[in-house]
Amino acid sequence: MNAPLITSVLVANRGEIACRVMRTAKALGLTTVAVHSSTDRDARHCREADICVDLGGSKAADSYLKTDKIIAAAHASGAQAIHPGYGFLSENAGFARAIEAAGLIFLGPPASAIDAMGSKSAAKALMETAGVPLVPGYHGEAQDVETFRVAAERIGYPVLLKATAGGGGKGMKVVEDVSQLAEALASAQREALSSFGDARMLVEKYVLKPRHVEIQVFADQHGNCLYLNERDCSIQRRHQKVVEEAPAPGLSAEQRRAMGESAVRAAQAIGYVGAGTVEFLLDARGEFFFMEMNTRLQVEHPVTEAITGLDLVDWQIRVARGEALPITQAQVPLRGHAIEVRLYAEDPSNDFLPQTGRLEVYRESAPGPGRRVDSGVSEGDEVSPFYDPMLGKLIAWGEDREQARIRLLAMLDEFAIGGLKTNLSFLRRIIGHPAFASAELDTGFIPRYQAQLLPPAQPLPSAFWDAAAQAFRQSLTPKQRIDDPTSPWATPSGFRSGLPAKTLVVLNANDVQHVVSLGATGATLHNEQLVIEDHGVRRQHLAIRRADTLYLRWDGDMHSVSLHDPIAAVGASHGQQGGLTAPMNGSVVRVLVTVGQAVEAGAQLVVLEAMKMEHSLRAPHAGVVKALFCEEGEMVSEGSALIEME
DSSP states (O other): OOOOOOSEEEEOOOHHHHHHHHHHHHHTTOEEEEEEOSTTTTOHHHHHSSEEEEOOOSSGGGTTTOHHHHHHHHHHHTOSEEEOOSSTTTTOHHHHHHHHHTTOEESSOOHHHHHHHHSHHHHHHHHHHTTOOBOSEEOOSOOSHHHHHHHHHHHOSSEEEEETTOOTTTTOEEEOSGGGHHHHHHHHHHHHHHHHSOOOEEEEEOOSSOEEEEEEEEEOTTSOEEEEEEEEOOOEETTEEOEEEESOTTOOHHHHHHHHHHHHHHHHHTTOOEEEEEEEEEOTTSOEEEEEEEOSOOTTHHHHHHHHOOOHHHHHHHHHTTOOOSSOGGGOOOOSEEEEEEEESEEGGGTTEEOOEEOSEEEOOOOOTTEEEEESOOTTOEEOTTSOOEEEEEEEEESSHHHHHHHHHHHHHHOEEESSOOSHHHHHHHHHSHHHHTTOOOTTHHHHTHHHHSOOOOOOOHHHHHHHHHHHHHHHOOOOOSSOTTOTTSSOSOOBTTBOOOEEEEEEETTEEEEEEEOOOOOEEETTEEEEEETTEEEEEEEEEETTEEEEEETTEEEEEEEOOHHHHHHHHTSOOSSEEOSSSEEEEEEOOOTTOEEOTTOEEEEEEETTEEEEEEOSSOEEEEEEOOOTTOEEOTTOEEEEEO
16 A cells, blocks of 8 residues: 655644644645634734644634644645644544545544544453453433432542543633532533533543653554553643653652553554553552543643654654554663643633733743753744644653753743743643652642742732833933933933932832832843842843833743823722622623622622633622623623622
8 A cells, every 4th residue: 555645734723732742744745734813813823834724713623623623725836744733633533534535635534533532431441351450420411419429429529520532621620518519510511512512421430649651652554553652641620630750759660561551452452553651540548540541642642752852743743644653662762751730721720720821921931952942932922812722842851850840830930921821830830849859649749739839929029120120211211301411301210410310100010009219220231131249249131121011030930010000090999899800801601690689709700701611700799790792692891890780
């Protein structure tokens, strides 16, 4: 059989994974094709592609989830192969079949393998037949709340609801007791339907203090299959992975082999081809339980590439061409250690609320040995409410785990983002935490150390305010008067006849107003670096001016600083005093109150969907609903009034 021709690849995705796939495709000399929604027309993955095709629409359901539009885009652009990335349609068997029926090549597993493992319920049944130990649960077809209630009581609380067709934390809810079940099930079903087009759920025992260890498998069309070591993805928040590393700390060679061989048997049992991941729960006794198989490339695949020196996207393309795997199991490298963190546009201080808006400042860590950044944005890009808020990933490699950890800390310190809140500081605290340094890992890590990982905000020191004022003065210096260059008014030096030079500046940062008295100083601002000398010691701070805002990095954090505007402050003080405003751009899923209804503090008022997740907006205080300014299905902007209360 002749090898299929692949000279052009369409990436049916967006963001960092689209950029990452195109990077390898270009290295192989292939033409790259990007598809995009109306919102993403100027996104980075479009700027980096050779050809772009507009799918229209804004939401994923109107663009990236439209199989017919993607196939039409492949034909229009001349692409022979389609790479699904992850998320969206990457684990949709119908999508894989439609691609093959259209005479195109799907850079993923056979549709039959997706069918077998794409449903968590079917996958667990298959593993049960194969004798792989499973966590107790219900994986049946009946989806009514009574069935789940009976199953949960049989299993024993707490239980975990999971979307059968899902992943990435979407459609997942922990239920502590029966009183929470109905609401959690309805919310998880809506999330699953929105993200995957499939509302079916399963429920299983929520295992306490487990480790999440997954095996990377790869198979070709000639019956060869091997495992490329493992990854530990135990540090999670709301079932969404935050930190991933390879190899798993403390895993013995015997455990690695047992889990790896089990994963290979699972893949071979369904005739798997391509890259896949078999995920396990590993308990303190060393026993492992099958969770699911992801029939696609994983977000965290770079750590596997770092310890093996392999390019998994390159392998995907070569296997699709009919080539055999280039190495045997005994030849799989395992060198050093790699750690990855996921960078999100979200506000950790406000329950990790997704952030939308413009990236006024975006500076990545400096490149170098053992350093890698996979990102999907650039400075000036807009983060929209329609998609996942992940901006990119930072990956550090070292000869050992500690070297990788220290290198990753340095990368996090160098990163600078202004205009949107991110989880940079949160990631820095995780990687710098003594328990992480000691590899004390399980899925309860973040809740256990929440007080240290999410400490209350501390007042900024006076040195910060002085530095901010100096940076503003340097950036605001007007041109010297040409009519009288010797005039004391020619420059803003703070000159006062017969008195010491002095300038008062009123600044705003972190919702705090501060008055700074400026005198003569040796501070200089050059090439976006504010240099301040104090007792012979010079320190540099990144200081970037964007319109009326100064972005100043201080102790690793980027702060937005502005000159105080008393007129704007007065206007804000006369704003809405009672009610509910939208904390982000999003779509109103449900309005749970009516005009005239009395509500208690904390009562659920509105459910808002943003970035493929549902967010419950609750009453800030007890009161009566006076007016409604939103309706279900409506798109709302951050800060817009939703409900007025009295």
